[in-house]
Amino acid sequence: MIIDLHVHTRRYSGCSAIEPEDLILKAAQRGLDGLVLTEHGILWPDDKLAPLRELASTHGLVLLAGQEVTCLDKGTRQDFLVFGLDHSYGAGSSPEDLIKTVHAEGGIVVAAHPFKPSRLGVGYHGAGELIHSLDLDGVETLHPDHDDQARQKAADAAKNRGIPATGGSDAHDLFQVGVYATRFEKSVTTIQELIEQIRSGNVLPVNGAGRI
Numbered sequence: 001m002i003i004d005l006h007v008h009t010r011r012y013s014g015c016s017a018i019e020p021e022d023l024i025l026k027a028a029q030r031g032l033d034g035l036v037l038t039e040h041g042i043l044w045p046d047d048k049l050a051p052l053r054e055l056a057s058t059h060g061l062v063l064l065a066g067q068e069v070t071c072l073d074k075g076t077r078q079d080f081l082v083f084g085l086d087h088s089y090g091a092g093s094s095p096e097d098l099i100k101t102v103h104a105e106g107g108i109v110v111a112a113h114p115f116k117p118s119r120l121g122v123g124y125h126g127a128g129e130l131i132h133s134l135d136l137d138g139v140e141t142l143h144p145d146h147d148d149q150a151r152q153k154a155a156d157a158a159k160n161r162g163i164p165a166t167g168g169s170d171a172h173d174l175f176q177v178g179v180y181a182t183r184f185e186k187s188v189t190t191i192q193e194l195i196e197q198i199r200s201g202n203v204l205p206v207n208g209a210g211r212i
């Protein structure tokens with residue numbers, strides 16, 4: 001099962017141009033099996049998500065919601081994909097506090113694009129070397145802003161830590177949907193099942209064609 005774990009829509013992410021309904025159609029066209037909406041600091045409310053989930057299921061897609069939380073810590077900016085928190089987190093201060101909160105509530109945290117170059121030209125817009133020490137549940141290795149070297153560094157760190165690597169498109173425009181995604185060994189229909197599969201390491205990052 002191929003799921004794009006990292007997608008933004010214009011409904012809750014001002015920086016995205018994607019209408020949710022278009023997203024579902026595009027994902028179906030691309031042959032994805034599922035999508036996780038990861039708006040910035042916002043979890044889709046269940047009542048707003050329900051009609052979209054229905055639309056998705058008519059196209060054979062599973063639609064789930066997590067969120068992407070930005071931590072502004074010591075002058076740096078780190079992004080994390082959060083799955084299983086039942087409320088919007090907003091922005092974070094320290095990654096440690098975020099991870100502690102999410103774990104206490106039964107969720108998981110994946111470092112988003114840890115080695116995405118910062119627009120300031122120095123350091124990363126991502127957790128960077130912190131992925132070696134933070135209590136993460138996964139590392140996003142395949143991401144459009146990761147070059148081969150960034151990918152390798154992220155993959156090596158995940159391997160050393162014994163945590164899974166994931167892929168996501170971070171789509172803000174329709175053409176990006178599903179360029180990278182994550183392959184799940186088992187079928188996933190709820191965020192809880194998705195969490196269990198990531199925790200058990202039964203996932204692999206893949207490119208748009210479903211290959212590693």
Ligand SMILES: [Zn+2]
Pocket residue numbers: 068079112113
């Ligand atoms: Zn991000």
Ligand SMILES: [Zn+2]
Pocket residue numbers: 006008068170
């Ligand atoms: Zn993002």
